[in-house]
Amino acid sequence: MESGNTLEHLDVLIIGAGLSGIGAACRLLTDHPGRSIALLESRGRSGGTWDLFRYPGVRSDSDLYTFGYDFRPWLEEKAIADGPSILSYLKETAAEYGVDALIRYHHKVISADWSSRDARWNITVERTRTPEPGPDSVSDSAPAEPEGTGETLHLTAGWIFNAAGYYRYDEGYTPEIPGRERFSGRIVHPQDWPEDLEVSGQRVAVIGSGATAVTLVPALVELGARVTMIQRTPTYILPIPAEDPIARRLRGVVGPERTGKIMAEVSARRQRAIWAFCQRWPTQAQKLIRGIQSRVLPEDFDLDTHLNPPYRPWDQRLCAVPDGDFFKALGSGNATMVTGQTAAFTEHGVRLASGKEVEADVVVTATGLSLRILGGMELRLDGVPVNLTETVAYRGVMLSGIPNMAFAIGYTNASWTLKVGLLTRWFSRLLTRMDRLGHTAAVPEAPAGMPTRPLLDFGAGYIQRSMADLPRQGTQAPWLMTMNFLADRRDLQKGALVDGHLQFSGPQGILPGTQEEDRFVTLGSGVRLCYRLDGPDDGEPVVLVAGLGMDLLSWNAAFVNGLAAAGYRVIRLDNRDAGRSSRMTNPVPSLLQLALAQPVPGAYRIEDMAEDVVGLLDHLQVDRAHVAGMSMGGMIAQSVAAHYPDRVLTLTSIISTTGARKTGAAALSTKRRFAARPPRTREEFIKDRVGMMRHLSGRVHPADPAEEARAGGLAWDRGVYPDNGTARSRHLGAINASADRTADLAGIKAPTLVIHGDRDPIVHPSGGAATAAAISGSRLVTVPGMGHYFHPAVVPELLRLMTGHFPAGRTPEEDAY
Structure with a gap:
């Protein structure tokens, strides 16, 4: 592990070579063949529980169809198998996937100290020895448990996957019985x-x-x-x-x-x-x-x-x-x-x-087990010891406040491996995402004051005896340690990968191919927003609010650069439920409710999203800004101007509408596209994005498929993971919840520019006309050939219109200055 002054570094260190450790290693070798991986096992044999327990009749208490790995089905006839059969299955799996070559026996992890500066774990390992023959012995007798030698080694790791289980291997639990x-x-x-x-x-x-x-x-x-x-x-x-x-x-x-x-x-x-x-x-x-x-x-x-x-x-x-x-x-x-x-x-x-x-x-x-979480190793963050009882489980995979560490605890009411299979898949997806975005660290952050309860809601004596020494769980997702395989599968395997609680960082926290760095703020409401800043620090602030389901990259780069070059400080944000901002837990409208434009109880509203914008301005200490939005972003910008008039210099509403039911209605062809099955993979998303943008741009200025494929890939990498369309549905639900905002628009006093394309297939030009009619003194400009899309051909005209409009927000004193 150490060569001179050089420490060995592993991309992923797996602690334990039992059921969970072997399963995690197989998954990583399949999905990430280029990563450096090792399994450290304190004992002299692999197999974990199934090598340790050798009492007569030892067997699984779950059927092996679910107890076996999802990638290597159980083929034997007996559904309930004995210990030796399970051990053989594990060893055969390890050999088939090449995991057996990665196991380092007689290595016990003593401590791990996270370095924020280096974004890696500094790990101390003690060599152990088995008093009786056992490490590679051909004998099937149970060896004595290993003991420490006092010899320590050191290494570093980007991630720790703790597969040491939750009980002590060196001693079981025996109550004090006199005599x-x-x-x-x-x-x-x-x-x-x-x-x-x-x-x-x-x-x-x-x-x-x-x-x-x-x-x-x-x-x-x-x-x-x-x-x-x-x-x-x-x-x-x-x-x-x-x-x-x-x-x-x-x-x-x-x-x-x-x-x-x-x-x-x-x-x-x-x-x-x-x-x-x-x-x-x-x-x-x-x-x-x-x-x-x-x-x-x-x-x-x-x-x-x-x-x-x-x-x-x-x-x-x-x-x-x-x-x-x-x-x-x-x-x-x-x-x-x-x-x-x-x-x-x-x-x-x-x-x-x-x-x-x-x-x-x-x-x-036969009185049970003695629990010991994470194999008993000591955890420190930048030298400060971690109190595990103060941490909260995140999705049953990570612990709050602890970066780059996953752990494996299975179900108490079903097969252990069902949960391990799901969490290793989720872990693999997370590593893929971090690679694409260049992140080096991920840490769950629990909301302050969040109510918690014991980690495991289970009445077994061995659990109850040790509950006070274990981490906690929350009362709702993603902090809930659910014991429901079907629900976990929807979340961990098919649901959105990240949410507002999982934060990323690192010296390479910039998207490939860009120079802008994503920034984050958690508002007083608990919503976590991602945003970017462009242009000079002392420029007049211009807030750009993206449309339905779109992230901050949906603003044409030439358009953003043009505003920045004109001396404006451009503020772009991912709305809630978009990009890298918070994924919300509000109710999701059904297709019927969306089709009928029915408000859903508990849904957030356009006004709530406007409050997010104002919260971002507060964070940036911006008193007043030019506020511009496109499509749904235009509705949000309108709401900011209506409800926070003292924060708005000017309003620019682009390809948007008032929310009135019969105004600005989308074409039937557009409605059919929105009703289609949401994409489930990156490839499907990019294909869907290209098709949608070509439709929205229209025939006069059609979208460039290559550019939209590139933009779609970046959007996916920034967080548009398969969620069955729930985020987009919540955006539509927000529009329905706010309904007709014409009365609110009548109160807007900020100088207003309304821009619309005459070929818009999703917000009919009547939506732009109704917006301008509702806002006293506003100016309506219809751009010929423009669809629901910022084509490079119309960007110069949009820049001319907007930069010409912004001075309307200045007072004579400011102009003189």
């Missing part, structure tokens, strides 16, 4: 299962009622033990087929690989439906579970005592047992259940609080 020293037998924890433990003919007491205990009981019975399961609180346990009947039928029709892909979707939706049913109708769910249990248990089994949890189904994880093996063990007579509080060990077993003694030769404390 351990008196017990004459062996006490073991499943996390440290001894290789030499023989249970045949032994009396084994399993303390616990979770998935581990429920798995151990039938496995120990099969090994010849007589087992007593001691539980303090009953658990919901449900038998399921080891082989999915749907998959069995599909496999013969479409083959194993296609079956794996289909079943991943079927199983994910089925898991969600079962969880939702249990949460919505808990009483019916309890009756259903109890009915199934009663059919697979002996008639004299005491269901009311041993299988009647005091909580609702899925408030804690529901234990699924393949082919009902747990119930078969109970029916065999070689396994029993005892419900009660464990009080103490005795010489011959365990005594309960009731006074009953359970005799045992071996006691297994």
